[in-house]
Amino acid sequence: MNNWIDGAVSTYAAYLAKYGLADTDNITPLSTDKAHILIACFPKSASRRLTEILLGHQSLSETALNYSLRTNEVEGLDVGYLAAANSFDYVCHSHLRCYRTLPHLLARFNIKTLLLVRNIYDCVVSLKEHIDGCNGHIAHLARVPDTFEEMSDEEKYGFVIDHIVPWYVSFYVSWQDYLAKEMVLASWITYEELIADSVSSVLRSLQEINIHCQRAELDNIVRQIDQHREQNVNVGRSGRGKELLTDAHIIRIKQLFLPFRHYDLSRLGL
Numbered sequence: 001m002n003n004w005i006d007g008a009v010s011t012y013a014a015y016l017a018k019y020g021l022a023d024t025d026n027i028t029p030l031s032t033d034k035a036h037i038l039i040a041c042f043p044k045s046a047s048r049r050l051t052e053i054l055l056g057h058q059s060l061s062e063t064a065l066n067y068s069l070r071t072n073e074v075e076g077l078d079v080g081y082l083a084a085a086n087s088f089d090y091v092c093h094s095h096l097r098c099y100r101t102l103p104h105l106l107a108r109f110n111i112k113t114l115l116l117v118r119n120i121y122d123c124v125v126s127l128k129e130h131i132d133g134c135n136g137h138i139a140h141l142a143r144v145p146d147t148f149e150e151m152s153d154e155e156k157y158g159f160v161i162d163h164i165v166p167w168y169v170s171f172y173v174s175w176q177d178y179l180a181k182e183m184v185l186a187s188w189i190t191y192e193e194l195i196a197d198s199v200s201s202v203l204r205s206l207q208e209i210n211i212h213c214q215r216a217e218l219d220n221i222v223r224q225i226d227q228h229r230e231q232n233v234n235v236g237r238s239g240r241g242k243e244l245l246t247d248a249h250i251i252r253i254k255q256l257f258l259p260f261r262h263y264d265l266s267r268l269g270l
Contacts, residue, residue, distance in 0.1 A: 032086055032110055035060060035211060039093035040175065041116035042168060043138065044126040045191045047093050049225070050116055053202055054091045056221035057213055063090040075140060077102065082109045095140060097167075098174040103183035112209035113184055115175050118191035119269035120168060120253060121241025127164060128156050141167045157245060161252050172268065173260050185209055190267050192238055198222045241269075 037054060041047040054060055063085050066078045075096065086109055096102070106113065118126075131144055138144065142163040148156065178184050187208035193201035199218045206213045242250070257270055 030086055030109060034087060034110075035089045036085070036109060036111040037091040037209075037211070038065075038096070038106070038111050038113045039091065039116055040096045040098070040113055040171075040186075041093060042118050042123055042171065042191075043095055043141065044123055044130060045116045045118040046194050047116055049198070050114065050189070050194060050202070051091060051093050052225050053198060053218070053221055056224065057217065059089045060091050061088065063088065063092050065092045065094070075099070077105055079105070082111075086110075095171075097171045098178045098184065103178050106184055112211065113186035114205050114209070115186050115188045116191065116194070117172065117188065117267050119238065119241060120165065120257075121245055121250065121269055122191075122238060123168060123241070124157060124160050124165065124249070124253065125241050125244050128153075128160050131160075132156070138164070153244075154246065154249075157249050158252075161249060161256070165253060165256055168268075169256055169260065172265075173263055176263055188267060195238070 037060070039047055039050055039054075041050075051062060055062060063081075065081045065085065066076060067081070076099065077094075077096070082105060105111070127138070131138070131148060145159075148159065151159065175184070175186065179186055187205040189201050189205045199215060199222050203213060203215055203218055245253075254270065257265055257268075
């Protein structure tokens with residue numbers, strides 16, 4: 001058994017060395033002139049719209065950076081996938097928290113990040129409706145009980161708050177932590193900004209991560225998307241959270257964020 005473990009450790013160390021990740025204090029970006037964009041996002045934050053806007057820009061194509069039947073629903077990036085995609089212009093969107101080694105991968109493979117978030121109260125309502133619609137692909141967030149459909153709406157909101165909102169908390173503060181340490185090149189964009197003015201919000205965020213784009217180009221992309229695709233009804237109207245949640249629900253949500261009250265939580269409506 002020890003020989004097997006030693007062999008596995010040795011193989012993994014060689015794998016990291018091959019891709020320049022063995023010394024995390026001296027990460028050198030791989031040489032490439034390609035654009036690599038990661039959309040790290042809240043579930044139910046209009047990430048599909050943002051992805052489609054980016055896919056209309058230059059020669060970007062959508063890719064997976066991990067192995068999963070639903071590639072946006074995993075908690076890590078895979079070095080092999082990153083290496084394979086390094087010679088292409090791509091965008092990848094994922095519900096991905098900023099775990100400890102992620103900044104090293106982003107640096108090594110020249111990945112720039114857009115952080116897409118949304119008012120937390122609206123997230124709760126939208127996610128509850130997402131589960132209600134039997135579109136419950138949220139295993140990476142929480143295990144939904146078989147009795148969920150039998151619950152009252154109040155109980156369903158309570159389940160989402162108690163079992164899924166902690167993931168939202170972790171996502172938000174993890175990215176804020178590594179941004180504060182200047183370990184990632186990223187730009188925040190909110191659902192509310194994206195829906196109100198897609199062109200201005202995307203243009204600003206791309207400029208912040210040093211990706212060149214003309215307003216006229218984005219205008220044309222957004223116009224074409226809006227002409228050929230109806231607004232996703234799942235994303236819903238802003239402000240529904242405070243309309244549908246009880247005072248007790250809102251207090252519970254605020255309590256989950258209370259340990260992080262020194263963070264800027266304004267993007268989440270807190």
